[in-house]
Amino acid sequence: xxxxxxxxxxxxxxxxxxxxxxxxxxxxxxxxxxxxxxxxxxxxxxxxxxxxxxxxxxxxxxxxxxxxxxxxxxxxxxxxxxxxxxxxxxxxxxxxxxxxxxxxxxxxxxxxxxxxxxxxxxx
Amino acid sequence: xxxxxxxxxxxxxxxxxxxxxxxxxxxxxxxxxxxxxxxxxxxxxxxxxxxxxxxxxxxxxxxxxxxxxxxxxxxxxxxxxxxxxxxxxxxxxxxxxxxxxxxxxxxxxxxxxxxxxxxxxxxxxxxxxxxxxxxxxxxxxxxxxxxxxxxxxxxxxxxxxxxxxxxxxxxxxxxxxxxxxxxxxxxxxxxxxxxxxxxxxxxxxxxxxxxxxxxxxxxx
Numbered sequence: 001x002x003x004x005x006x007x008x009x010x011x012x013x014x015x016x017x018x019x020x021x022x023x024x025x026x027x028x029x030x031x032x033x034x035x036x037x038x039x040x041x042x043x044x045x046x047x048x049x050x051x052x053x054x055x056x057x058x059x060x061x062x063x064x065x066x067x068x069x070x071x072x073x074x075x076x077x078x079x080x081x082x083x084x085x086x087x088x089x090x091x092x093x094x095x096x097x098x099x100x101x102x103x104x105x106x107x108x109x110x111x112x113x114x115x116x117x118x119x120x121x122x123x
Numbered sequence: 124x125x126x127x128x129x130x131x132x133x134x135x136x137x138x139x140x141x142x143x144x145x146x147x148x149x150x151x152x153x154x155x156x157x158x159x160x161x162x163x164x165x166x167x168x169x170x171x172x173x174x175x176x177x178x179x180x181x182x183x184x185x186x187x188x189x190x191x192x193x194x195x196x197x198x199x200x201x202x203x204x205x206x207x208x209x210x211x212x213x214x215x216x217x218x219x220x221x222x223x224x225x226x227x228x229x230x231x232x233x234x235x236x237x238x239x240x241x242x243x244x245x246x247x248x249x250x251x252x253x254x255x256x257x258x259x260x261x262x263x264x265x266x267x268x269x270x271x272x273x274x275x276x277x278x279x280x281x282x283x284x285x286x287x288x289x290x291x292x293x294x295x296x297x298x299x300x301x302x303x304x305x306x307x308x309x310x311x312x313x314x315x316x317x318x319x320x321x322x323x324x325x326x327x328x329x330x331x332x333x334x335x336x337x338x339x340x341x342x343x
Contacts (some may be wrong), residue, residue, distance in 0.1 A: 012145050012148070012149060014149045014152075014153075014181055014185075015145065015148050015149045015152055018149070018152040018153055018155075018156050018178070018181075019152050021156055022152065022155055022156050022159055025156075025159050025160075025163050025164075026163075056141065056229070057229075058228050058229050058230070058231050059229075059231050061229075083141045083142075083144040083145050083148070084137070084141055084144075103144075104144045104145065104147070104148040105144065105147045105148040105150075105151040105152075106148065106151075108155060
């Protein structure tokens, strides 16, 4: 079976590239995007199974990307990553339709677990 | 300290700590990847030497970034220590830019400091002056993305010091900007804080500039 394709979006390129490599070591297929515009382009080109999305990005921010995803692909789950120390952005994102959120720095096991939950179990 | 000042300090602290979390996140992922390779990687760990070297470099770079951030934050935390101090404008602009860089980046705007003559200084309230120049940057950012960068310079002019913030790389959409700026809620905050430091605020539409004129000594 084809592994799930995850789109990981974060303007901190070192973070995104390294986290993607760690997820690949766990058998997942991961694409990266480094801003909101690029993320939307990649979603339109090749729809991923799930989006892991940083909230605070230059230009088109994570909340705006989330809103566009909800409008164009209502079934595409989105997990938010927030750098704020509070739960405010995460809760606001879930109100807007995000599946869940994690606060940076993340625990990779938690991210993998949330991806599995969002996609309804094993691959 | 009044509500506007505490809100300002909160906003700066929130922005800097948010960036620090990104620094820690990168360090954690690089360390985590090295651990993964030791545990999950196949074959001789020596094959990962190049990768380890690269990620150790990333960690060291992030430690430097974090050190700069905490240094800036610590310096900022001391701004309210005195309501009257001599402020070197070159160092001051560097500090304001460090505090507001991320805010500008979010609007895809860069901040550039022009060389400041070393003797350029004012005697003023450090926290209120930080708040004034930061608010002026914030006010101009309301006009983004109609320009690419803000150039900051300070120069002495007799008993006064001008702090100029000039929008560079202007694109269409800046026409009539002073009127729009004055309608924005940030303008009221700028006028209020400028009054605290006894600064005159002038807008020059032609050159895309906000000029703050300070007395060399605010009590002089």
